[in-house]
Amino acid sequence: MKKIIRANKNRTARTLREIGALEDRYQVGATVSRANDQHLRAKYPLSRSRLLRVKMEILSGLGKQIAESETALRAQPNRETTFKLQRELIELNRVLLQIENLALDLRQDLAESGPFVPGKETEKAMVLAAGDIR
Amino acid sequence: MRITLTEKNTERTLGGEIRPARIEDLELWLQWLPIMPPDAEDAHWEWDEFIAQGLEYRDELVAFSLLAENKLQGLMLLELESKDAEGNASIHVLRISTAPWNRSPNNRYRFAGSLLIAQAVKLGFELERDGRVWLESLPGAEGFYRGLGMIELREKSGEEKLTRFRFDPVTARVFLGRMQGRLER
Numbered sequence: 001m002k003k004i005i006r007a008n009k010n011r012t013a014r015t016l017r018e019i020g021a022l023e024d025r026y027q028v029g030a031t032v033s034r035a036n037d038q039h040l041r042a043k044y045p046l047s048r049s050r051l052l053r054v055k056m057e058i059l060s061g062l063g064k065q066i067a068e069s070e071t072a073l074r075a076q077p078n079r080e081t082t083f084k085l086q087r088e089l090i091e092l093n094r095v096l097l098q099i100e101n102l103a104l105d106l107r108q109d110l111a112e113s114g115p116f117v118p119g120k121e122t123e124k125a126m127v128l129a130a131g132d133i134r
Numbered sequence: 135m136r137i138t139l140t141e142k143n144t145e146r147t148l149g150g151e152i153r154p155a156r157i158e159d160l161e162l163w164l165q166w167l168p169i170m171p172p173d174a175e176d177a178h179w180e181w182d183e184f185i186a187q188g189l190e191y192r193d194e195l196v197a198f199s200l201l202a203e204n205k206l207q208g209l210m211l212l213e214l215e216s217k218d219a220e221g222n223a224s225i226h227v228l229r230i231s232t233a234p235w236n237r238s239p240n241n242r243y244r245f246a247g248s249l250l251i252a253q254a255v256k257l258g259f260e261l262e263r264d265g266r267v268w269l270e271s272l273p274g275a276e277g278f279y280r281g282l283g284m285i286e287l288r289e290k291s292g293e294e295k296l297t298r299f300r301f302d303p304v305t306a307r308v309f310l311g312r313m314q315g316r317l318e319r
Binding site (some may be wrong): 005011012013014015016018019020021022023024025026027028029030031032033034035036038040044046050051054055057061062064083087088091116 | 140142154157159160164165167168174175176179182183185186187190191194195208213227228229230231232236237238239241244245246247248250269270271272273274276277278279280281282283291292293294296312313315316
């Protein structure tokens, strides 16, 4: 079966200038279909702890950005920076939720891991930590 | 790899580089988030996870950052061991995004997207894939890949019916030839 529709000769940019102009007219974006995405996530999984570390990096970066926006806003209040700060805070909430979910998943994994039974010291530490969080 | 972008409004050229993404690039990626158009087809993409995947599976995946003027101008994630529609060993472009300020109609710099694709094709030659590269295009980007000279396939991908494009050895060489002057070793 011939799978090719066309070689796009008529629509191909022939010069460097024409290639540059393509980005004025079109989006640039390639992705994978949902089915492929699931396949790739299964093929190249990231452990929860690895993801947690990545999200912590993001959290740290967002913290810096928010501090900068806050300083800029104090120096010169304007709508643009206010909007930027709002978007950053939305991102912060999103990442915090991701971290919370990952932590919950990790605790679930731990609970389901079978033979591990926390000793008294561990239990005590967990109770104290939970108290700190609350 | 050293590259050259062009500022759209002034036609000024400026240097930059494409290199494997590092975890510290995430701080630069964060600059995209507050200004990303909410309706962008890639607005929800978690580049932090894609970069982490690239770092975790170094033999199979690689993420690239395009940097210029101390900003992240574009990102791309490649799968190195893939097969195109003809069953040939090929590079698979899993994800590619340009910075929100490089998007039509008010894009600041030209060539961010085409240089990233050129990097994929170059790797396709270096890794003995004869320049073969394939991808599934977001609907709004199909004209871009047609314009680069990629071959459009009849068979669509997934429920979303994403259009597939590929470079074969001939079209890959033509494209890289056109990009000369923008890429240096």
